[in-house]
Amino acid sequence: MFGTSGIRGPVGDVVTGELALSVGRAVAGDADRIVVGRDPRDSGRWLREAVAAGARECGTDVFDAGMVATPTLARAVGREDADAGVVVTASHNPPEDNGLKLWNPSGQAFDAAQAGEIEERIERGEYDLADWSGGGGRGTIDDATERHADALVEAVGSIDDLSVVVDLGNGAGGVVVGALERLGCEVEVMNGEPDGSFPNRPSEPTAENCRALRERVVEADADLGIAHDGDADRMRAATESGRYPDGDVLLALFAREAASEGDRVAAPVDTSLAVEDALEPLGASVTYTPVGDVHVAGRARESDVVFGGEPSGAWIWPEETLCPDGPLAACKLAATVAREGSFDALVDGVPTLPLRRTNVEVAAKEATMERVRERVEREYGSDRFTTLDGIRVSFDGGWFLIRASGTQPLVRVTAEAREEARAEELLATAEEFVADASAE
Incomplete structure (x- = not known):
């Protein structure tokens, strides 16, 4: 449900009013007061309302910052003494997409553990709904920008x-x-x-x-x-x-x-x-x-x-x-x-090195990456690569990285070296690993 930048995907498919309502309910489990906002996408109007409704029916106060930049909303969370923020945005994705990103009072987005807890609450459907007299209040923030x-x-x-x-x-x-x-x-x-x-x-x-x-x-x-x-x-x-x-x-x-x-x-x-x-x-x-x-x-x-x-x-x-x-x-x-x-x-004044980036569309990111890891380990041994995020293989004066996109059905390939021919060679090698793995 959560990728590297919150929840994001096509409206009516991945991102729905039901999902937004559930996110509002789940966030309310740890929040007495939240701030909400949205980017200019029309779908954001009703998705924001759904988030607010879910939080309020669990007794959480909701303050609406309106249409604002994401950093404007993130800054407002701590300033307004709120416990969390929800911005309805798909960031740089195409217009048919939308999403939800959750923020802490520090301005940091919810980390993997926090997002995992929200996801678990949604999957379990366990919310602390308020009784008829205990719904949360609502206000506006007019000066966030x-x-x-x-x-x-x-x-x-x-x-x-x-x-x-x-x-x-x-x-x-x-x-x-x-x-x-x-x-x-x-x-x-x-x-x-x-x-x-x-x-x-x-x-x-x-x-x-x-x-x-x-x-x-x-x-x-x-x-x-x-x-x-x-x-x-x-x-x-x-x-x-x-x-x-x-x-x-x-x-x-x-x-x-x-x-x-x-x-x-x-x-x-x-x-x-x-x-x-x-x-x-x-x-x-x-x-x-x-x-x-x-x-x-x-x-x-x-x-x-x-x-x-x-x-x-x-x-x-x-x-x-x-x-x-x-x-x-x-x-x-x-x-x-x-x-x-x-x-x-x-x-x-910034000397650059030959660096190449490309994307490979795949049907099954996780399975492809697991097969890539197995192939890389057979080829180079476990001491040559790291798995901090994806698979990064280091060489003298160069490296390549193969990692699954957190938001799209893509495997991203990056290669760099201090000579252009070597960078091209490393990119081709990495692409070959992905092609072989995705073909199985």
Whole structure:
């Protein structure tokens, strides 16, 4: 039921009103007060109502933040002295999908143990329903976005003489516009009207999907382009020349800004060695986690971890919040570009390695991965690979990773080496393992 980013899937099939009602009831088992919100998808209106109804019939008070960015909702949980938060969103998935993601007061998403407990309650159908006189109350939170913007401005301070084009992708991330303007930026907005059908570009802020942003940054002679997904937990960016740096490059830039000697940066196992290379001169290091922002956030709770990020575009500053906060990342990147003078120059300052990523659609992820593990162990022995998340095989100057997607019927394959030909060779080897395993 729960993947690496909560519950997510097609509406009416995986995600239903009955499921949302059950999630509300299950969350109420440990919560006297919850905060709910949603992204712009139309299905979110009634799914949010179903979550609220389930919680209230178990005696839990529900406070509705309305249509907000996911990090806005996550920040509101602790601020409103609530016990949990539920945001109805499918993040960067297509419009026909929706989902539910659960949040702790710290801003960290529910971890595997918490999600497992919710899932067990739903499967057992064991809820503590209130009697006719004991239903929970309901209220609204009207200033969640404003309070989020206040926090962004406080975290960054001010930015002088920077022009920014922001592509909201018709999502819920409008908080970033007001924050950047208050910080002193000149802001042009693209696709700013919230629309859960995402009419102007797919929600996921990839380089291809954000081609119009890249072109507009050049046309407008802007210093920076910012792109969010539907719920603004992700942030990607375009340089003044229209380049769209890989997420590993952004991770290295953010890590280098945050870390000093002895510090650690949390990153998933599919992260480029370029991040290690960027931190080594500072005396800082990478601590690897399973893929998924909840795992990065969990590691970021440790005292010497100053930043956590995923190449997909999720960025976490634990002193601010344990939720991936795309608008915060946008503001911090804007401040760095304004100080250094050129985003292109910053990107050029991060040496990259040949890294290849691809996806393989499979019918049975778990069975395929088990057969891959058996084949890898026969080929290389157990001391060559790790299973922190998927199967990561290390070589001198390179590695490949094979792991099942947490949200889609895919096996994700990543390979990297210090020479391009070697990276291609490792990718082909990994793909062959998956193809052979899935053919059985």
